[in-house]
Amino acid sequence: MGNTGNVVIIGASHAAAxxxxxxxxxxxxxxxxxxxxxxxxxxxxxxxxxxxxKGELEFAKLLLKNEAFYDKAQVNVLxxxxxxxxxxxxQSVMLDNGESVFYSHLILATGTRARHLPxxxxxxxxxxxxxxxxxxxxxKSALPQGGKLLIVGAGYIGxxxxxxxxxxxxxxxxxxxxxxxxxxxxxxxxxxFFQKRHAKEGVDIRLGxxxxxxxxxxxxxxxxxxxxxxxxxxxxxxxxxxxxNVELAQDAGLACDNGILVDxxxxxxxxxxxxxxxxxxxxxxxxxxxxxLESVPNAVAQAKTAALFICGKPQPYNQLPWFxxxxxxxxxxxxxxxxxxxxxxxxxxxxxxxxxxxxxxxxKLIALDAINAxxxxxxxxxxxxxxxxxx
Amino acid sequence: MSxxxxxxxxxxxxxxxxxxxxxxxxxxxxxxxxxxxxxCGGACAxxxxxxxxxxxxxxxxxxxxxxEADMLEVADGVQDNSRLSCQIxxxxxxxxxxxxxxxxxx
Ligand SMILES: Cc1cc2nc3c(=O)[nH]c(=O)nc-3n(C[C@H](O)[C@H](O)[C@H](O)COP(=O)(O)OP(=O)(O)OC[C@H]3O[C@@H](n4cnc5c(N)ncnc54)[C@H](O)[C@@H]3O)c2cc1C
Ligand code: FES
Numbered sequence: 106m107g108n109t110g111n112v113v114i115i116g117a118s119h120a121a122a123x124x125x126x127x128x129x130x131x132x133x134x135x136x137x138x139x140x141x142x143x144x145x146x147x148x149x150x151x152x153x154x155x156x157x158x159k160g161e162l163e164f165a166k167l168l169l170k171n172e173a174f175y176d177k178a179q180v181n182v183l184x185x186x187x188x189x190x191x192x193x194x195x196q197s198v199m200l201d202n203g204e205s206v207f208y209s210h211l212i213l214a215t216g217t218r219a220r221h222l223p224x225x226x227x228x229x230x231x232x233x234x235x236x237x238x239x240x241x242x243x244x245k246s247a248l249p250q251g252g253k254l255l256i257v258g259a260g261y262i263g264x265x266x267x268x269x270x271x272x273x274x275x276x277x278x279x280x281x282x283x284x285x286x287x288x289x290x291x292x293x294x295x296x297x298f299f300q301k302r303h304a305k306e307g308v309d310i311r312l313g314x315x316x317x318x319x320x321x322x323x324x325x326x327x328x329x330x331x332x333x334x335x336x337x338x339x340x341x342x343x344x345x346x347x348x349x350n351v352e353l354a355q356d357a358g359l360a361c362d363n364g365i366l367v368d369x370x371x372x373x374x375x376x377x378x379x380x381x382x383x384x385x386x387x388x389x390x391x392x393x394x395x396x397x398l399e400s401v402p403n404a405v406a407q408a409k410t411a412a413l414f415i416c417g418k419p420q421p422y423n424q425l426p427w428f429x430x431x432x433x434x435x436x437x438x439x440x441x442x443x444x445x446x447x448x449x450x451x452x453x454x455x456x457x458x459x460x461x462x463x464x465x466x467x468x469k470l471i472a473l474d475a476i477n478a479x480x481x482x483x484x485x486x487x488x489x490x491x492x493x494x495x496x
Numbered sequence: 497m498s499x500x501x502x503x504x505x506x507x508x509x510x511x512x513x514x515x516x517x518x519x520x521x522x523x524x525x526x527x528x529x530x531x532x533x534x535x536c537g538g539a540c541a542x543x544x545x546x547x548x549x550x551x552x553x554x555x556x557x558x559x560x561x562x563x564e565a566d567m568l569e570v571a572d573g574v575q576d577n578s579r580l581s582c583q584i585x586x587x588x589x590x591x592x593x594x595x596x597x598x599x600x601x602x
Contacts, residue, residue, distance in 0.1 A: 126528050149537045166518070171526040178528075402535040402542070429541035436563070438541055479563055483543060483570040 117141025
């Protein structure tokens with residue numbers, strides 16, 4: 106396996122695990138090196154805000170592949186190490202321990218990090234983000250039985266944690282700057298539905314909230330609101346979106362714009378470098394637009410695309426984006442992207458917690474939210490691809 | 497531990513040891529068995545963990561739940577013995593289980 110090359114993957118998560126699996130299945134004869142700054146082998150992130158947060162799943166169950174898989178695939182696994190610099194001339198990656206690794210092909214799978222909240226007191230020790238297993242363990246150890254959790258930002262992750270925490274008898278307050286929850290990712294019907302349900306479960310959701318600062322007073326920390334109210338908490342999670350980890354790529358002169366720019370084969374503007382998953386911004390032939398997605402199915406499919414290209418079996422990436430979220434006993438599945446819709450149509454009854462919302466742009470179906478309606482979701486995936494592919 | 501045999505669309509067999517309580521999907525993905533994508537990691541949200549249960553095992557494996565049945569209703573290539581493997585939990589009763597995987601999960 107000496108002279109046939111080394112595929113180096115930076116970032117050890119969903120995309121990486123899939124890339125390794127596909128590389129070996131498609132016959133990559135050379136070396137594979139995996140570099141990750143977390144301590145664990147690639148694991149599933151979605152349960153971090155759901156079953157793992159609730160304590161229903163032990164960590165071992167989150168591993169995407171067992172240890173034997175990496176041995177069998179002969180992967181040189183470097184965990185707990187950060188890539189600090191790329192040298193495109195030398196085709197090498199510098200690590201934070203001073204070592205460097207040479208590559209024939211490089212796959213950037215660096216994902217995203219939590220967006221920083223620019224208010225006074227943001228660096229108090231009680232204020233956390235939730236991206237990794239270590240983050241969840243840290244948050245849980247900061248929350249006593251019956252403790253108070255403050256969540257800043259009512260996105261998917263914030264609301265999932267709210268649902269998980271309240272089931273564990275934690276007191277939960279959610280601060281959202283917008284006038285409705287999930288405003289970035291869904292329409293008014295679905296926002297309204299989730300607001301109602303969270304309120305019914307006892308989550309205190311504050312919409313249009315203006316957070317001024319965090320302060321420490323005695324045993325508790327407080328969030329100070331524009332209204333003059335102080336909200337006490339043991340632990341706060343800031344979930345106001347993420348930023349893609351593009352610095353390695355950017356410093357090496359790769360084209361970036363809200364993510365590392367790639368084509369339909371996950372190629373960057375350097376022929377030997379690929380970018381996949383949450384950190385990559387690709388051209389979607391379906392939406393005729395550049396998009397950067399934050400979802401497991403996208404990370405997996407793009408990783409497969411890059412690996413197949415490296416093995417000389419190119420297959421363009423052209424999947425319909427889709428998402429899911431589990432809160433309480435509600436399953437939300439979204440097919441497609443709703444941005445730019447000009448009309449929406451609700452079918453079914455939100456009061457029965459089973460309904461769909463279709464989103465149209467110029468009478469073309471571009472997305473659908475399905476609440477506890479998996480069959481409709483499955484059908485919509487096909488219908489949207491058809492609608493977008495027409496003309 | 498119980499054994500599961502996966503047969504891919506070309507007839508290739510892979511045998512894995514599953515921990516009781518793990519789903520058939522988990523046993524497959526952890527051991528990198530081809531033919532199962534499991535995009536949603538077992539949330540019963542994607543239908544890319546579709547398998548055909550061997551005739552002899554149908555009774556023991558049982559019928560899909562409501563949500564799963566809804567997903568299967570509209571998935572591709574569904575047969576009477578179709579199940580989503582993330583919804584089948586392994587136990588001693590299922591030791592020796594045989595399932596086959598479709599050519600593609602899309
Ligand atoms: C709490 C939570 C819940 C989620 N729920 C869902 C869900 O229900 N459905 C869904 O589809 N998606 C969900 N997501 C999103 C999903 O997890 C991501 O889309 C997916 O993990 C992206 O995979 P990735 O491999 O691109 O990157 P990531 O999973 O972001 O992994 C990137 C890895 O690279 C590492 N890294 C970054 N820079 C370096 C460096 N320089 N050197 C070494 N390592 C580096 C990071 O530390 C990280 O380990 C959720 C995410 C979170 C955090
Ligand atoms: S893994 Fe997604 S439905 Fe089974």
